Amino acid sequence: MTERIVIVGGGTGGTVLANRLVDDLGPELDAGDATVTLVTDSSDHVYKPTFLYVAFGKRSVHDANRPIRELLPREVDLVIDRVEGIDTDGKTLSLRDGDTLDYDRLVVATGATLVPEETPGLLEGGHHFYGPDGAEALRDELAEFTEGHLVLSVVGVPHMCPAAPLEFVLMVDDWLRQRGRREDVELTYTYPINRAHAIESIADWATPILEERNITLETFFNVESVDPDAQVVETMEGMQLDYDLLVAIPPHTGDPMVATAGLGDDGWVKVDKHTLEAAHADDVYAIGDAADVPTSKAGSVAHYEAGVVAARIASSVRNEPPTAVYDGKTVCFVETGMDEATFVEFEYGRQPVVREPSQAIHWSKLGYNETYWLTARGLL
Amino acid sequence: MQDEQHPDITVDARGATCPGPLMDLIGKVKTADAGTVIELQTEDNGSKKDVPEWVEKAGHTLLDTVDQGDYWSLYVRVE
DSSP states (O other): OOEEEEEEOOSHHHHHHHHHHHHHTHHHHHTTSEEEEEEESOSEEEOTTHHHHHTTTSSOGGGGEEEHHHHSOTTEEEEESOEEEEETTTTEEEETTSOEEEOSEEEEOOOOEEOGGGSTTHHHHOBOSSSHHHHHHHHHHHHHOOSEEEEEEEOSSSOBOTTHHHHHHHHHHHHHHHTTOGGGEEEEEEOSSSSSSSSHHHHHHHHHHHHHTTEEEEOSOOEEEEETTTTEEEETTSOEEEOSEEEEEOOEEOOHHHHHTTSOGGGOEEBOTTTOBBSSSTTEEEOGGGEEOSSOBOHHHHHHHHHHHHHHHHHHHTTOOOOOOOOOOEEEEEEOSSSOEEEEEEOTTOOOOOOOOBHHHHHHHHHHHHHHHHHHTTOO | OOOSOOOSEEEEOTTOOSSOHHHHHHHHHHHSOTTOEEEEEEOOTTHHHHHHHHHHHTTOEEEEEEEOSSSEEEEEEOO
16 A cells, blocks of 8 residues: 655745655555645745845845745656645645545644734834845835834734844844944844843843943733834733834744644644644644744754654654654854854753854855755755 | 643743743743633742742732642643
8 A cells, every 4th residue: 555645835844844755754655555735825936034134135035935846856747737725534635726635644844924913003114034024124114214213113923934033132232333324323122021031141241242332121011003104013011112223023923724624723723832733633644833842943953853853753654663752952043243153052941051152153054055955855 | 740730832841942931931922811710830840939039020920839740730820
């Protein structure tokens, strides 16, 4: 019997997984004992970290895209279509074009979507750098922004790339200084909880840096609405803050079909945090932003999770007990200006140590951005 | 231990590193209707201080904190 493995999603998790499965199941694929199909609604794979650099004119939106076919081995059957429903009892997917696709093992890698419209006024009043259009609009706005109050506000909880808000505010500080505009720009960074970052050791590291750079830190700040005409944000905690340029981390959501299929609330699939197997269906796994695990929604997480799920599926196909587990490994570069960066790595239950920022780490990050295309192919 | 609270939603934030228990709770509160009772399960000792502080600031109600042995359950009613 042929084991039909279907991956839904062509982001980092889905693409790395497809490559790893081909590596791990070479003989079974050759013998026709297994097939790997990847379904995605876009013919391009998108490397989202590029957008942070687009906002500063350092990269273009084009740099973020590659045809996904180029990143997949020939053994992977690529279907460009949108999965609109999952029947976990019948083990069938329904596709937008009307077709159905049966699976024996399913991996949900549907990622996260921005929903700025969930916060009243945010779409009209705020900018962001989490997508191509937003990053380009922010780039144009920043180019003209010479004076006033720039507010970076973390509105969405949870959100992709938890390091990015701090990176943006430290980069924009440096970027404005390099252009002689910093004296005329007031900078404020707001965060939902009572410190500068979710991870305490990063918050402890960042707080004196923000102070040193004259960036005001507002904590316990959860935006309820934005008044785009008056240029004021209002918070759940009853605070009002005026702005001239609002850069927000928008609210995120998962794919609605996750909830419809009974796999989890809010579009995030409820999974065992070590095996990544779905809690509410057999032979279903989730990886990347779609998986509800207690660590960051970050590319590195999707990458490591993909390796674990590939190994578990390969073991199961060969009738061996699956033993690979995900320990929460997360690695994040953190830009601290336009020419310096640091990085952190941690697992479930362990706080990272923040290394001294350096130009060498910044170059490593830029180098990683270039070699990412090898990562997506499962080579790095 | 038998809990007296009957939560509508349970947030399992045990072992949460990033973004952590309080962020997990805030994410749920933002999408919940008034009157919803949320149970936050946390192993993080800091949650016993952070959560009540935020709940009060944001105008919600902390109903109870229950020691479950190897984790705590904090019950929050969305107002």
